[in-house]
Amino acid sequence: MSDTDQYIQPVVWHENRLRLLDQRLLPEQTVYLDYTECPPVAGAIQDMVVRGAPAIGITAAYAVVLSALTHNGKAAAHEMILDDMALLQRSRPTAVNLAWALARMKALLDEPAPVSVDSLLTEANRIHEEERQANLRMAEFGTALLSDNAGVLTHCNTGSLATAGSGTALGVIRHAYRQQKIRRIYATETRPWLQGSRLTAWELAQHSIPVAMLCDSAAAQLMQHGQVSHVIVGADRIAANGDVANKIGTYALAVAAQRHAVKFIVVAPVSTLDPKTPQGSDIPVEQRDSGEILSQEFGEGVTAWNPVFDITPAGLITAIVTERGVIQAPDSRKIAEML
Ligand code: MRU
Numbered sequence: 224m225s226d227t228d229q230y231i232q233p234v235v236w237h238e239n240r241l242r243l244l245d246q247r248l249l250p251e252q253t254v255y256l257d258y259t260e261c262p263p264v265a266g267a268i269q270d271m272v273v274r275g276a277p278a279i280g281i282t283a284a285y286a287v288v289l290s291a292l293t294h295n296g297k298a299a300a301h302e303m304i305l306d307d308m309a310l311l312q313r314s315r316p317t318a319v320n321l322a323w324a325l326a327r328m329k330a331l332l333d334e335p336a337p338v339s340v341d342s343l344l345t346e347a348n349r350i351h352e353e354e355r356q357a358n359l360r361m362a363e364f365g366t367a368l369l370s371d372n373a374g375v376l377t378h379c380n381t382g383s384l385a386t387a388g389s390g391t392a393l394g395v396i397r398h399a400y401r402q403q404k405i406r407r408i409y410a411t412e413t414r415p416w417l418q419g420s421r422l423t424a425w426e427l428a429q430h431s432i433p434v435a436m437l438c439d440s441a442a443a444q445l446m447q448h449g450q451v452s453h454v455i456v457g458a459d460r461i462a463a464n465g466d467v468a469n470k471i472g473t474y475a476l477a478v479a480a481q482r483h484a485v486k487f488i489v490v491a492p493v494s495t496l497d498p499k500t501p502q503g504s505d506i507p508v509e510q511r512d513s514g515e516i517l518s519q520e521f522g523e524g525v526t527a528w529n530p531v532f533d534i535t536p537a538g539l540i541t542a543i544v545t546e547r548g549v550i551q552a553p554d555s556r557k558i559a560e561m562l
Contacts, residue, residue, distance in 0.1 A: 230383035230390075231429065233273055234281050236347070239292060241285045243273045246384055250425035261290035261307040268314040268321075271416070275385020276459045276495055277354045280320030283311045284347035287328040291340045304332060316507040317468055317532045319460040319497040324350055351387060357492040357546035358388035365395030365455070365490050365544045369404045373452045376409040376442060379470035380422035381457035381490070391457040391490040393423060395544065400432055408434045409451065411442060413470060415515040415529065439472050443479035454480045458491040458543075465537030465553030466503025467491075471530055477539035486541040493545050498562055503534035 235242040241258040247270070248254050256272060258264050264286035267273055273282050290307035294300040308325050315321060331338050331346055369375075375396055379385075382393035390397065399405050408427070413419035420436050427434045437445060445451055454476050460468040467473070467489050480487040500506055513527035543550040543558075550557045 230388065231426065232387065233275075233278055233384050234285065234351070234387045236285050236288075236344070236351075241282070241289060243267055243282065244384070245272050246274055246422065247271055249384075250421055258286075259289060260293050261286045262310055264289065265307075265310045265314045268311070274418075275380065276318035276320040276457070277386040277388070277391070277492060278384065279315060279318050280324035280494060281347070281351045281354060281387050283314075283321050284324040284328055284350045286311055287325070288340060288343045288347050291338070291343050295340060301332065305329075315509060317459045317509045319500075320492075320494045323494045354386060354492060354494070355388035357494075358386055358390055358394045360546040361391060361490050361492065361544050362389060362394040362398035364546075364549050365392075365488065366399040366402055366404060368486075368488060368542060368544065368549065369399050369453060371404055372406045373399070373404055374407050374409070374450045375399070375405050376411070376445065376451045376454045376476070376485075377423065378411045378419065378439075378454070378456050378473055378476055379413045380418035380426070382423060382426040384422050384426060385457065390426075391492065392455045392488075393426065395455055395488075395490050397427075397430060397432060407450065408432065409445060410434050410436055411439045411472065411476075412436055413472065414439055416531075418470065439475075442476055443482075446479050446483040446485050451480075451483070451485050453486045453488055455488045455490060458489050458495050459532055460500065460506050461489070461491060461496045461543065461553075461558070462500045462502050462506060463498045463558055464502045464555045465540065465543065465550070465558050466506075467535045467537070467540060467543075468503065468506045468508065468532045469535065471533050474533040474535045474539075477535045481539055487535075487539060488542050488544060489535075489540055490544040493547060493562070496545070496558060496562060498559070503536060506532075506534060508532050508534070
C-alpha cells in the first residue's frame with residue numbers, strides 16, 4: 224500500500240481541476256472544493272481552505288498549472304501567469320514553502336522555449352511527490368531521536384492536512400507511536416483557529432491513535448508535572464541562523480520546555496529552510512483578522528492582536544529534523560552545511 228492510500232489527501236489534481244479539502248469545515252464535514260482558475264486558489268490559501276506550509280506550496284504549484292491552462296495560447300500568456308503567481312505569493316506571507324514552490328515553477332517559465340502545460344504539471348506533481356517522500360524520511364529520522372516511553376506534546380496541525388503527505392511533526396509522532404516508542408501523545412487545541420482540537424485530533428482519531436487534548440495555556444503545567452519528554456512541532460520558515468517561525472504559541476512552548484529540560488524538536492522539509500532570511504526577526508509574520516479572537520463587535524476600544532506565527536530562537540531548539548538528516552543544536556553554519 225502506498226502512503227497516498229493511507230493518508231487523507233487535502234490537495235488532489237484530477238482531470239485539469241484542483242480539488243482542495245475545505246479545512247474550515249473539519250471535523251464536522253468533509254467537503255472538497257473544485258478550482259479551475261488560479262485567482263480563487265489564492266483566495267482559498269488566504270481563507271485557509273488549505274493550510275500548513277508544505278500543503279500551501281503544493282497547492283500554489285498546481286495553481287500555476289491552472290493559470291497556464293487558462294491563459295494558454297494568449298499573446299500575453301507569460302505575463303498573465305506571472306501576475307497570477309504574484310497573487311499567489313501575496314496570499315500568505317510567512318510560509319516560505321509557497322515562495323519556494325513558485326520559484327520552481329517560475330524556473331520553467333523562464334526557459335527560452337515556450338513552456339507547456341504538461342511540463343508545469345510534471346513539475347507540480349514532482350513537488351508533491353518529493354514532499355511526500357520527505358515526510359517519510361523525516362518520520363524515520365525523528366523517531367530515532369526519541370527515547371523509549373516518550374511523552375510527546377505537539378502544537379497546531381502538522382499531519383497530512385498540512386503537508387499532503389504523512390506529515391512533518393505529526394508524521395514523526397505517528398511513526399514513533401507505531402514503533403511503540405511513545406507512551407502518551409498530547410496536543411494543544413491551538414487557539415484561535417483550533418488546528419489542534421479540530422484537525423490534529425481528527426487525523427489521529429482516523430488512525431485510531433489516542434491523544435490527550437489540552438488548552439494551550441495548560442502546556443507548561445503538563446511539563447512541570449513531568450509528563451512531557453519531547454515537544455515536537457513543524458515550521459513555516461526556518462531562517463539561515465536556525466530561528467523558527469511556526470504557529471503562535473510555539474515560542475511559549477520552547478521557553479517552557481527549556482525551563483523543564485524537555486527536548487524541543489522541529490520537523491520540517493528542506494523546502495522550509497530559507498537561506499535568504501538571515502534571522503527570525505526578518506521573517507514576515509502574518510496578522511489575521513480580529514474576528515478570529517473576538518466573537519462579537521464591541522465597538523471602539525476593544526481590538527485584537529492576532530499574529531498567527533511566532534519566532535522561536537535557535538538557541539531554544541534541541542534539533543531540527545529534515546529529510547536530509549538531523550541538525551542538532553542548529554546554528555548558521557550547520558544550516559548552511561545542510562543546504
Ligand atoms: O496557519 P496554519 O494552520 O497554516 O499554520 C500551520 C503551522 O503553523 C504548521 O505548524 C506549519 O505549517 C508546519 S506544517 C507541516
